Amino acid sequence: MIWLVGNRGQLGADMEKLLRDGNVAFIASDLEVDITDGRAVERFSSHKKIKWIINCAAYTAVDRAETEREKAFSINSTGAYNLAAAAKKTGAGIVYISTDYVFDGDREGEYTEEDAPNPVSVYGKSKLEGETHTRDTTDKHYIIRTAWLYGGKRGNFVSTMLSLFKKGGEVRVVSDQYGSPTWTKDLAAAVLRIVESGAGGFGVYHYSSEGRTSWYGFAREIHEQGTVLGMLDKKSAVVPITTADYPTAAKRPHNSCLSKERIRKTFGVEIPRWQDSLKNYLLGRGGG
Numbered sequence: 001m002i003w004l005v006g007n008r009g010q011l012g013a014d015m016e017k018l019l020r021d022g023n024v025a026f027i028a029s030d031l032e033v034d035i036t037d038g039r040a041v042e043r044f045s046s047h048k049k050i051k052w053i054i055n056c057a058a059y060t061a062v063d064r065a066e067t068e069r070e071k072a073f074s075i076n077s078t079g080a081y082n083l084a085a086a087a088k089k090t091g092a093g094i095v096y097i098s099t100d101y102v103f104d105g106d107r108e109g110e111y112t113e114e115d116a117p118n119p120v121s122v123y124g125k126s127k128l129e130g131e132t133h134t135r136d137t138t139d140k141h142y143i144i145r146t147a148w149l150y151g152g153k154r155g156n157f158v159s160t161m162l163s164l165f166k167k168g169g170e171v172r173v174v175s176d177q178y179g180s181p182t183w184t185k186d187l188a189a190a191v192l193r194i195v196e197s198g199a200g201g202f203g204v205y206h207y208s209s210e211g212r213t214s215w216y217g218f219a220r221e222i223h224e225q226g227t228v229l230g231m232l233d234k235k236s237a238v239v240p241i242t243t244a245d246y247p248t249a250a251k252r253p254h255n256s257c258l259s260k261e262r263i264r265k266t267f268g269v270e271i272p273r274w275q276d277s278l279k280n281y282l283l284g285r286g287g288g
Ligand SMILES: NC(=O)c1ccc[n+]([C@@H]2O[C@H](COP(=O)([O-])OP(=O)(O)OC[C@H]3O[C@@H](n4cnc5c(N)ncnc54)[C@H](OP(=O)(O)O)[C@@H]3O)[C@@H](O)[C@H]2O)c1
Pocket: 005, 006, 007, 008, 009, 010, 011, 012, 029, 030, 031, 032, 033, 034, 035, 036, 055, 056, 057, 058, 059, 060, 075, 079, 097, 098, 099, 100, 127, 146, 147, 148, 149, 150
């Protein structure tokens, strides 16, 4: 049985749907099992036949983390430790979802799993510590770094852009940060494939969609596809701005592109182009 942790988040919601649709045996929890509370985690996991823990729970408010350092570390680091300790104790394997924000973004080209992390935000530091705890606590772990997620049942970048475009007018979007928009449904499928593969090969893997764009390029594509699919009827202009034009509390990597060679070679995971996944996501939201 799988214990899916954080099932009300973006990724957790799509992971839950995939497990349900595939008739995979699982139990799921979110805030009702507080992962920062080691005893609560132990109580919940003992006497259950858990084979895998998929840890999708996180503190993801990147800017707020700069002033809520303790909370961010408690969930992303201590929470990760508690779950990894429960995995070790019950003999389960664990998946820890991590982030491109463990890198500083100064590299040209794609980051590989061999590149040295150097987080430049509290969020990135707390996630890196979560990786370290997971790795140091149990050998049977997969750390999957991903980037620029959208999906699930709550709001996300795509839904925010669509609602701005529905109002019409000018939408200003940062054009000098680069990465790969990634649909949580694709990532969930990759995670399930890995845990079901029985292939071993524990360690760190990168997963994001194929292709590279900026937030501005992503917004333009949402606008274009939304228009083609008949989801937008007002005129909007997407205007490129720089990171300096849009100051935020947390520093973000300029380059978030991840190399997917390792995950592709080890598990045969197919990686869609980000534009194709966006289209499928929009169609699922009632576009067309
Ligand atoms: N979003 C991105 O663009 C992105 C990019 C790269 C990597 N990631 C990583 O991918 C993973 C999934 O991200 P996501 O966007 O799906 O996250 P999310 O939507 O913020 O979901 C995280 C879930 O964890 C829950 N949670 C928070 N504290 C908890 C606690 N103490 N105990 C149990 N559950 C708790 C949250 O509840 P509340 O929301 O009610 O607090 C939420 O339901 C995370 O590890 C994240 O770091 C995300």
